[in-house]
Each structure stands twice: as structure tokens, then as C-alpha cells.
Amino acid sequence: MSAVASEMLVFEHETISRTAGGRWEGLFQKVVVVISALILIVIVCCALFAPWLAPHNPNTIHLLDPYVAPSRGFPFGQDSAGRDILSRLIYGARLSLLGPTIVVAIALVGGVPLGFLAAYRGGFTDGIVSRLFDVIFAFPPLLLAVVIVATFGASFMTAVLAVAVTYIPLMGRLVRSAALVERSKPYVEECRLQGYGAWRVLFVHVMPNIGRILISQTTLYFAYGLLDLSALSFLGLGAQPPQIDWGGMLENANQGVFQSASGVVFPAVAIVLLVVSLNFIADWALDYRSRRTEQR
Amino acid sequence: MKPIAVEPSNTAERTGMSLSLEGVTTYLRFGRELKSVILRVDLRIEPGEIVGLVGESGSGKSMTARTIAGVLPRGAVTEGALLLGGEDLLQMPHRRRRHVQAKEIGVIFQDPRAYIDPLWRVEVHMTEAMRVHLGLSRSEARTRAIELLDSVGIDQPERRMRQFPDELSGGMLQRVMIAGALAVGPSVLLADEATTALDVTTQAEIVKLLGDLSSRRGLSVLFITHDLALADLVCSRVCVMYAGRIVEMREGRQIFENPMHPYTIDLLAARPTIQHRVERLPVIKGVPTSAMDAPFGCPFHPRCRFVLDECRKATPALVPVRGGLVRCFRANEDLKALSAPRQGTLSNGEDDALES
């Protein structure tokens, strides 16, 4: 990624990556956000309560019935090995949610401190951290993940770690930019004049202001992380059988798509719904605090 | 900056046109609603005149300029008559209006760095209008542009042409904007807070420049500012605007010596001067309103020291009084005399008019 671009991808989230295309009417946005939250809750419940919700054992094979369309006993149909797609979908929610969660957690733990460090120490430290980020940005993200997976062997965890590595600098750069903007604001000067220590300034004052952006962007990264991880699974480089995740289901279904589309449709819809919902929630989060301050 | 040069223009000296607003009201669109920002404004500027339009934020002065220039936001509506050299701009077909506005009305904005496109060289800024509206060739436009830059006091005009706006100082950029506004040879010049972003010395230079241009080229100039003193310096006539309406109009120094409208009086009183000492700076209570937020009746009445009952019930009309126009029910009284002498605090028993 170009160096100048790195400098300038500062507030893409604020003005530009507002994914749903601008602020919209209050009520309508509320409705959409509520629906999105519901979708999210449903999926989380699937993950948590899978054993109780799934009608069949997701790994039970019925080799005689590959790629069957939805039927009475199998509401979403059967996959290449005759396994119940619905059950696999429900169980698949676990890894499909767990993966991005870990990615985002690592990105936060790695990126936030680095970003703050770069923003507040400035100068040399900033130079080093930024160069470090730039080097990682030099690689197309998915490619880097593939190479890392190649090095350490394909599995759920390596895929997650690989993707996390590509997200650390993203988060770090975001935090750095946001912190830099805050740093130049008068209230930080004020704090320093009053003699507050650097850490206090950071956590008590700067963080809440950055918080909004951070929450919103983290939500988006969760969504992108899901897309990346499922891409890796699709390539066979992620969770390995008997582990189930939605990307893997798509890979499996690819071959038999002409016999039964359900293997593709359902996991795809699940992914899309989750990603779109997360986008709406992220947009709403961006507006949330700022609307509150306006009302004051 | 070197002194203003004599204009060597090779276009014939234009006879200026007068600009006249008659009962102009402008509404801005908010969703489905239309809200007024200026209300029944009457204004006339003759060639060679510089008329000042003074007001605080929200008074509608900028909106007046925008209405004249025809650059209102989407969905805005203008009523009344906007006469340029006798022709009503508001009645013209859109295309013709745009053409006339482009050729006859030049606008200078407050922050030249914001209003001049930073991505193109000065040459482009200067020549674009000439080539589009006057049909000049590139070299013709260049020559004329250099002359113009020279006439507004920019040195090394050829070099400046090749530079980007970022490379010029604020004062120089403002001159470029003025030169650009003059490029197509307009009859009317709107200067919207043209000097506000500049330091005081540069301000004085620019103001002098405007005065020279106006008299030499017969331009009708509308000088918009929030600074009453500045308006006094350069304008032959001053209008004071409040909440989208003109509340007072006087010739020259009259507005200083004999302000008639309570708002004008308070504005003048609120200015710190070296001449007198005061205990506290007399600030006008409350905040200025815009036309859409103004209360029923006289828009100034909530903040007025001389308020009467009838001020709450009806809006006064603009009436001629002692050499000027005033919009106040108490126009015939000498309100200035009613206010206390300059020293000490302003009071006629109403201390709550002061704010600490």
C-alpha cells in the first residue's frame, strides 16, 4: 500500500466508509439497527445453544444421499456427504463467530497500544511503528494470510492468527490517527498543563473520545475478518474437518452446486446477513455518541 | 505591495449598472419546509457607490449576497425583484440569468484559501471565467489576467500565474480573488466579509483597493461585514441588518453620529474604544437571531432596551426619518440621547441589560 495512502486513510470510517451511504432518517435507522441486532442475537444463540437447536448431528454422514435439496427431515438439505445442512449451519456459527472474535481481540491488543505509542511518543518511535505497519501493508492481506498458513500448516488457529496479523496494523493505524487528532485538540493541552500523567490523559480523557470510532470500526473489522476467514476456509486453509465453519461449508458445496444449491445458499446467506447487520450496527455506533452530544 | 497602478485595460470603460433589490425574500429548504433567511429586503446601489451591509452572524447579510449572486443551496426560493440595470434577474430564464450573473456580478468571499480551487494554478482561476464567458483565447485571457493581477497590486504577476494557491499568502490570495472577480468586467461587486480573514494592515490595503476600483471602474459595490467601523471607513452608505431584515440605512458617518435603531445604538456602544473607559463592556443581552427564529413582532424586541408593548405585537416598517431609513416604532425619538453618556455603565434603570 502506498505510503501517502497510509497517511491519508485516516478517517475513512468517519466520512467515507460510512457503509450505508450517509446518515439517514432517525426512525428508519432505528428499525434497521434493531433488525440487525436481532439477527446478531439469533446467530449468537445458534452458536451458544447449538446442541439444543440443531435437529441432527452435524457430522452424521449419509453417503447415499449427497447434495439433496431441502426435504422434510432435512429442512435445509444435505451436503456432499449427506450431512444435514441446517445442523451444520447452526454448529458452524460457533467457529464462524469465534474466529473473527479472536482476530479482533488480537488486533485490539496488538494495535491499540502500538497506535497510542506512535501517536504520543511521536518522532522516532512513530517512525518505527509506522514503518512496521507499512511493511505489513505492503502485502495483499489475504496473500499474507495464505503464506502464514502455508508456513504453519492449515488449521483453524493458524488461519485466525494469520488474519489477525493483517488486522493489527489496520487497527494500529486507526488508533494512531485518531489519537493524533485528539492530541492536537485543546483539551489535551489543558490536561497536560494541569499536570496529568500521560497514562491518565490517555485512558480517562482520550479513550472515550476515540471510543466511538473504535467501537464502530471494530465492528466492521469483525465483519471483514469473517469474510477473510471464510475465504481461507473456502480455500481449504482454515478450519479442517470435522470442525465446521461457514466458509468450509461453501467449499464443500461448490462441487455439487448443480445438484442442489442449498449447500451454497444457506451458508452464503448466513454470512451476508451477519456482515450486513454488522455494517448497520457499526454505522449506528458512529452516530450514537455524537447524537447524544448534539442533544445536550 | 506596490501602489495601485492605473488600469491599462484595453476593453472600453463600462458604464456601470445599478443593482436594486425590491422586496426580496429568500427561503431555504429544510426537508419539506421553507424557512426565510432574508425578508423583504430593499436595497439600491448606484454605479460608483459602495454600500455597506452590516450585521452579525445569522443576520442574513451573506444570504443577501448569495441571493444576488444566485448561489443558494438546493431548493431555495427567492421572491421579489432583483434588478440589474433595470432587468429583473429573477424573471429571466435560468440559462440567461446564469450568464448575466456570471458576466455582471463578481463575488469576493471571506476565506480566499477556501474559495479558490486549490488544485489548479492561479492562471486557471484567472482565465477560466474569461474563456468560458467572454470567449477569449488562452493567450488573450492570460494577457488580461496578468494585467488584472498587476492592477490589484500583485507583483511579479507572471510568476504568480504559474503558482498554486497554497504558495501565496492570505493577503495576496485575496487580491487574486478580487482580480478574478473583475476578470469578466462585472458591473457589480459583492464583497462578503472580504477582509475578515486578514490582518489589520492588509485589511486597510484591500479596503482601499476596493474603493479605488469602485470609483475608477464605476462598479456598484456591496460591502458586507460585521465590523461597523470598517464599513464606515469605506462605504458611502451603510445598511444594518438584523434577523434577515434591514433595520437601518444611513449615509456615511451619520450612522456613527446619529444611530437611530436600538440595535445600531447598542452595536456601537458595545465596541471598545480608546476614547472612553468603561467599567464593564456593555454587551447586548441575548444572542442574535436569524429570520427564521425571530419572534413575532419586531425581531429585536427581546433584546431591545427601548422596547414597548406594541413592539411585541407588530413588525415596524422601514420608514424614512431624518435622512435615513429606520425600522422601529420609536424612530422619531432620539433614542441615542436617551441612553446614558459613554462613561460608566449603560443604564436607564435596566441593569439586567448588561452581562458580565
Added chain:
Amino acid sequence: MVRYIARRVAMQCAVLIASTIIIFILLRLAPGNPATLLNGGHPPSPATIKYFNHLYGFNRPLPVQYVIWLRHLLEGNLGESIATRTSVSSVIIPRIGLTLFLTVYAVAIMVVIGIPLGIVSAVFRTGPTDFFASMVSLTLTAIPTYVTGVVLAVAFGVVLNWFPALGGGDTGSFLTRADHLTLPAIALGLSSMALASRITRSAVIGELERPHVIGARARGFSEPRVVAKHAVRGAMVPVVTIVGAQIGYLLGGAVVIEYAFGLNGLGTLLVSSVEGKDYAVVQAIALFITAEFLIISLVVDLLYGLIDPRVRLVGRTA
């Protein structure tokens, strides 16, 4: 301007070298003996070990190994592919064409369709169609590319038979190639196109409200001129930024799409090499694509200089 270019080129070279180091180190990080890995996972015989040491210097310190490796690289020696027992270059080079074609095609879709679409939607931004369009746009960016791929392949390839559903049109003319790669390119580029158009739209809308655009209107220029000359150019800066980043995702996504469509490009080779632990190939492909990306990033950087002269002067926009 020249200085700006020189600076950018120098920086990119530095980054390029750093990335080769990373790729180099990654291989060495793999669990297990590099010699074993290069041998396809089987413990190598002493003769083989000696051969590898001679070739790659496994018994020398790491920096030396790197230099040796780099030298090989510059000579064009990318190593040997375990799968085919031939040189890596001979395995890779035939496939480069397809991958490049696919990628360029997808980028073209993103830029040539996406950006003008964004501009148009910015100018005509009132109306119910606007909301609907942004919904569609959002959904498009949420769909994984391989899903789009499958849907397109089935719908347009098989059912409607407008385009061939399989194969990369390797033998054949440019047009055959284009024909075969249209569906994959659309699948790859669609979500990026949607993103690009949305960003363009926001950026242009943002510009249209800026003072210098109002100034241009005040000077009486027609709306098309105002938009095209004064608004769009300024809007291009963030657009180019995002598009540049997206190309990175496209390069990665190409791998997935090739796999989904069964094309004979670098992508499928990469995946099979990863599974087959054919590290030399993996390394080579990674290097190639990364270098590609860095060159593109450099071009993007230079584009900024063209669009916004302030960058040339200061190194960043105001």
C-alpha cells in the same frame, strides 16, 4: 515533481526489500528443518542435505542465507518445485498471464464502472432510487466474492449460457480469454466496484459542498463544468486511496476466485502448493504478487502527485 517521484520510488524499494526479508523469514519459521520441508516433508538423505547446503547455505548464518537467496532471486532462480520436479519459474510463468488478465480486468471493472457510477449517483442524489441503490451497494460489499462467483457461474454461465462457466480460455485469442474471464472478473470486482462507487459518491458529495465549488458556481460556470472540473478532481484523492487499498484485496481475492472457477492461474497453484507443502512455489508466488502490489502502490502514489499538487509540495495534502 521529480524529487517527489524519486522519493516515492526510493521508499517503495525499501519496502520491497523489507517484504522479501519477511517472506524469507517466514519460510525459515516453519516448524521443522528447512531441508526436510524442501524435500517435501520427508527426511532428506545426507547427500540431499549436502546438496541443499551447497545451494541454499542452510549451514550458514541467517543473513548470509538471505543474501544467497536474494542472489538466486535476482538471477531468476526461484528454486525447484517439489510437485513437478522442475524449476519454479517454469511452473509459474505460464500461469502469470491468466492471473494478470483477471486482476486487471477486475480493477478495470472497479474503476471504469465504479467511479463514474459514484459520480453520477452523487450528482443525482435526491430521490428514492438513491436509497435503494445504496442498499444494493451495501449488500454487494457484504457478499463474499466466491459466492458471487458461484452465483454468476450458475446463472450466467450455465443457465443463460452467456459466458463459458469453466476454464480460463488459455488457448486462444485475447477475446477468448476475455470471454472466459468475464464472469470471474465480475465476481472478483463486483464488491470492490460497489465500494468504490460508494466512496466516490461520498467524496463527490463532500466536494460539492465545499467553498471552492460554491465559488466556481458563483463565477457562473455550468453545473457539469463545476462538477467535472472542480468537484471531481478534489474528490479523487480519497477515492484513489481507497481504490489503491482495494487493489490489494483484489490481488488476494483473485486467488479465491481462481480456485472457485477452477482457473489455471497463480491462485490455484498457490493453494495446491500450500497443501502440498511446496514452499518454493509458495514463496515465489508470494514474492511476485507482492512486488506487483508494490508497483501498483507506487503508481497510486504518483497519481496523487498528479491529482493534488499540494502533495508534491508538502508531501501530504494540506
